[in-house]
Amino acid sequence: MKILNNLVVFLLLLNTTFISYSQQDTTINNLIDINYYSPKEYEIGGVIVSGANHLDHPSIINISGLEVGTKIYIPSDKITMAIDKLWKQGIFDDIQILVDKVQGRTIWLNIALKAKPRLSSFRFEGIKASEADKIRETIKLASGDIVTENLKLNTINKIRDYFMDKGYYNVNVLLQETKDTTTTRNDVTLLFKITKGKKTHIKDIVIKGSRSLTTWIPFMDSKDIVLSKMKDTKKYHWWKFWKSSRFSSKNFEDDKKAIIEKYNEEGYRNARIVSDSVYLVKNKKGKQELFIDLNIDEGDKFVFRNITWVGNTKYTSEELSKRLRINKGDPYNKALLEKNIHYDPTGIDISALYQDDGYLFFQIIPVEIKVENDSIDIEMRVYEGKQARIGKVSLAGNTRTNDHVIMRELKTRPGELFSRDNVIRSIRELQQLQYFDQESLTYDIKPDIENGLVNIEYKLKEVTSDKLELSGGWGAGMIIGTVGVTFLNFSTKNFFEKDAWKPLPSGDGQQLSVRAQTNGTYYYSLSASFTEPWLGGRKPNALSTSVYYSYQDDGYWNNSGSPEYWLSIFGASVSLGKRLNWPDDYFTFVQGISFQQYNVKNYTAITDFSNGRSNNINYNLTLARNSSDSPIFPRLGSDVSVAGQFTFPYSLVNGKDYSTISTQERYKWLEYYKVNVRASWYFNLIDDFVVSTRVRFGFLGQYNKKVGYSPFERFYVGGDGLQGWALDGREIVALRGYTTAALSPSNGATVFDKFTLDLRYPITMNPMMSIYVLTFFEAGNSWANFEGFSPFKMYRSFGVGLRLFMPMFGLIGIDWGYGIDQVPGSPSSGGSQFHFSIGQSID
Numbered sequence: 001m002k003i004l005n006n007l008v009v010f011l012l013l014l015n016t017t018f019i020s021y022s023q024q025d026t027t028i029n030n031l032i033d034i035n036y037y038s039p040k041e042y043e044i045g046g047v048i049v050s051g052a053n054h055l056d057h058p059s060i061i062n063i064s065g066l067e068v069g070t071k072i073y074i075p076s077d078k079i080t081m082a083i084d085k086l087w088k089q090g091i092f093d094d095i096q097i098l099v100d101k102v103q104g105r106t107i108w109l110n111i112a113l114k115a116k117p118r119l120s121s122f123r124f125e126g127i128k129a130s131e132a133d134k135i136r137e138t139i140k141l142a143s144g145d146i147v148t149e150n151l152k153l154n155t156i157n158k159i160r161d162y163f164m165d166k167g168y169y170n171v172n173v174l175l176q177e178t179k180d181t182t183t184t185r186n187d188v189t190l191l192f193k194i195t196k197g198k199k200t201h202i203k204d205i206v207i208k209g210s211r212s213l214t215t216w217i218p219f220m221d222s223k224d225i226v227l228s229k230m231k232d233t234k235k236y237h238w239w240k241f242w243k244s245s246r247f248s249s250k251n252f253e254d255d256k257k258a259i260i261e262k263y264n265e266e267g268y269r270n271a272r273i274v275s276d277s278v279y280l281v282k283n284k285k286g287k288q289e290l291f292i293d294l295n296i297d298e299g300d301k302f303v304f305r306n307i308t309w310v311g312n313t314k315y316t317s318e319e320l321s322k323r324l325r326i327n328k329g330d331p332y333n334k335a336l337l338e339k340n341i342h343y344d345p346t347g348i349d350i351s352a353l354y355q356d357d358g359y360l361f362f363q364i365i366p367v368e369i370k371v372e373n374d375s376i377d378i379e380m381r382v383y384e385g386k387q388a389r390i391g392k393v394s395l396a397g398n399t400r401t402n403d404h405v406i407m408r409e410l411k412t413r414p415g416e417l418f419s420r421d422n423v424i425r426s427i428r429e430l431q432q433l434q435y436f437d438q439e440s441l442t443y444d445i446k447p448d449i450e451n452g453l454v455n456i457e458y459k460l461k462e463v464t465s466d467k468l469e470l471s472g473g474w475g476a477g478m479i480i481g482t483v484g485v486t487f488l489n490f491s492t493k494n495f496f497e498k499d500a501w502k503p504l505p506s507g508d509g510q511q512l513s514v515r516a517q518t519n520g521t522y523y524y525s526l527s528a529s530f531t532e533p534w535l536g537g538r539k540p541n542a543l544s545t546s547v548y549y550s551y552q553d554d555g556y557w558n559n560s561g562s563p564e565y566w567l568s569i570f571g572a573s574v575s576l577g578k579r580l581n582w583p584d585d586y587f588t589f590v591q592g593i594s595f596q597q598y599n600v601k602n603y604t605a606i607t608d609f610s611n612g613r614s615n616n617i618n619y620n621l622t623l624a625r626n627s628s629d630s631p632i633f634p635r636l637g638s639d640v641s642v643a644g645q646f647t648f649p650y651s652l653v654n655g656k657d658y659s660t661i662s663t664q665e666r667y668k669w670l671e672y673y674k675v676n677v678r679a680s681w682y683f684n685l686i687d688d689f690v691v692s693t694r695v696r697f698g699f700l701g702q703y704n705k706k707v708g709y710s711p712f713e714r715f716y717v718g719g720d721g722l723q724g725w726a727l728d729g730r731e732i733v734a735l736r737g738y739t740t741a742a743l744s745p746s747n748g749a750t751v752f753d754k755f756t757l758d759l760r761y762p763i764t765m766n767p768m769m770s771i772y773v774l775t776f777f778e779a780g781n782s783w784a785n786f787e788g789f790s791p792f793k794m795y796r797s798f799g800v801g802l803r804l805f806m807p808m809f810g811l812i813g814i815d816w817g818y819g820i821d822q823v824p825g826s827p828s829s830g831g832s833q834f835h836f837s838i839g840q841s842i843d
Contacts, residue, residue: 047109049110050110065078117179147177159171165249167199168198203283206291210225266333268302270300271299304327308377323348337378361388366380389415393414393455434631438632443457466489466504488511489506489510490511494508510531515527530544576591589623590622598613611664614668614670619645622641627639633770639679648671651706678694679696698715700751711747712729715730715749717742718734736815742829758777771805801813
């Protein structure tokens with residue numbers, strides 16, 4: 001019985017707060033008699049707070065729940081609960097509830113507190129100012145934060161992790177805490193003393209237990225494949241200066257997951273990393289080097305055996321098995337199984353088969369029903385559900401572009417059957433507008449199963465779509481500077497609205513461009529264009545207009561006050577474009593009329609026409625198909641176009657004898673036909689590596705041999721392709737590794753071809769600056785006439801390049817190319833060449 005009584009007392013002590021007294025009392029019994037077997041009831045006569053003078057005392061009393069007039073038993077759990085409530089605030093180091101005085105059955109309490117220190121300020125020692133700024137963003141400390149041991153430890157660890165990710169594996173962080181004497185509160189300042197040490201590179205990665213992975217790449221064994229999967233954990237090689245070999249714990253964990261995923265893809269479903277170790281070793285020079293050991297247990301390899309289907313009614317099991325594209329005996333690859341069921345970027349997965357026909361609620365659950373030796377049987381349990389129709393289509397994030405401009409581009413319309421392909425296509429159409437961040441464009445599917453509906457919300461992030469062109473180039477013996485602005489999202493409707501000028505009226509998707517070029521003395525060019533992409537607002541019929549004027553003379557003035565030679569061109573055009581639905585809705589057709597008037601005097605650069613006035617009225621048309629998935633960095637799809645220009649065949653109907661008339665009369669009205677073919681294909685090779693293949697072909701024809709080829713509109717191949725510096729209507733075709741126009745006759749070519757192959761890799765796809773690098777191989781040539789056309793006699797080149805896309809400036813290109821083949825009569829035209837452009841593509 002005595003043991004039981006002691007146990008009861010012990011449990012009461014665990015759950016009851018000790019009651020203390022004011023310092024003027026000498027004995028407990030003088031104020032209160034505590035009996036755990038028979039608690040006494042008291043009425044709270046008053047509550048005061050001592051300590052923590054910078055805090056609001058009434059709020060503390062309110063939080064504790066100890067209100068005046070409340071009756072409590074002492075001892076009781078109400079005291080314990082009051083202390084618990086105050087502890088949960090996380091701002092106190094010590095809490096006591098003391099008895100201040102007792103009168104009969106009335107008790108006065110004192111909540112005695114010791115507040116935790118608060119952060120007054122913090123600083124760093126031993127690092128650069130730029131590093132300190134980045135660490136501040138990482139640790140997220142702020143004045144007024146409560147300084148706890150946990151906060152200090154977490155902050156030190158964040159600083160260590162930051163520098164370890166930068167390669168400073170020996171970083172040391174010491175914390176010095178000092179009371180802030182400038183305030184009356186319990187504030188402290190923190191000083192972080194950081195010793196980074198020297199960067200530690202990964203000396204070696206040792207792989208154990210890997211022996212079964214295979215690849216088509218020669219000389220790569222299983223361990224090499226494992227290492228190739230470690231994208232961000234690489235051993236140090238001095239010649240791989242662009243690759244980091246620093247160790248990052250987070251990247252290491254991601255790389256280990258990638259290794260297991262690779263094993264799973266090859267059928268090793270039970271593969272695991274048994275152990276890993278990261279350790280430092282001092283080399284002979286006393287420098288510490290980092291080593292990594294990985295011990296892998298591959299497990300057994302499994303294969304698919306029997307795959308059966310249940311629950312499918314719309315499509316037969318044979319149709320679904322064909323669509324699944326997994327055969328008996330294939331390695332058991334769960335990732336491939338999920339991809340072929342749920343989402344394949346090419347759109348040939350089983351889910352696309354159903355969801356493109358409205359079956360949004362369709363589901364397939366693959367179940368392993370039998371595992372025998374190395375074989376696995378799968379049962380595909382299909383729930384087809386009912387077809388869903390689109391309910392509401394909404395937008396979020398378009399702060400500048402009007403809703404109707406976006407809605408008209410969408411392929412998802414309320415009331416229509418849901419189609420996953422139409423949703424993905426809608427995203428592509430929005431990307432082509434270039435009004436939004438390409439990488440963050442997404443959608444939110446909100447099913448309403450009960451009503452058989454689905455609501456779709458497109459989430460957008462506006463970026464600056466206007467472009468400023470600032471470019472320079474060398475041509476015709478002079479330096480040409482270009483300044484231009486292009487507004488891709490202009491609004492003429494709001495032109496006279498004062499509030500719409502922020503800085504320009506925008507939001508209706510119209511395009512306005514103004515451009516000027518000059519060499520500062522004897523050459524200038526002015527142009528302007530406008531496009532309404534939805535003429536009338538109901539159909540995607542694009543109306544485009546443009547006007548331009550160019551002038552060039554010799555820069556020298558004779559005694560009569562006029563130049564020895566000059567050339568001017570005035571031009572205007574109007575065209576109407578239309579989106580087609582056949583053969584598919586990636587096709588567009590554009591047709592228009594253009595007019596140019598050439599005025600020349602002693603202009604010998606055009607050998608066939610150096611004096612007089614020539615007029616060019618032509619009908620032009622373009623049939624194009626563009627299925628590329630992005631205008632900036634396409635990974636998939638193609639872009640093919642066939643364009644033609646046709647003048648009226650005057651010589652065939654006017655009855656003139658062109659063998660006797662003057663040159664001025666011969667070319668008063670130009671006659672020709674011209675064909676341009678462009679084709680580009682994009683293929684995502686592996687990860688973010690993209691292969692691009694491109695073909696170009698151009699031909700300038702004549703209606704009448706007695707008239708001959710037009711002296712204008714000819715092709716000039718070679719260089720960076722900068723347009724505009726030559727005024728004689730020539731078409732510049734870039735071919736890197738050679739100087740401008742080096743691969744064409746002096747008076748231009750009438751036929752050319754060009755082939756390009758390049759490999760691209762994105763460095764960053766940030767909406768404010770997209771950067772990718774490339775390596776290329778290309779070849780091409782041009783000929784004076786079609787009779788001399790030899791399509792495989794080409795000038796070859798190779799090189800590397802960099803592309804930067806900034807919304808305000810457009811595409812910036814820098815290339816180094818090496819022309820392999822020597823140009824007859826001009827040995828310096830090939831070899832090593834640098835090319836630069838702003839606002840237009842070099843390739």
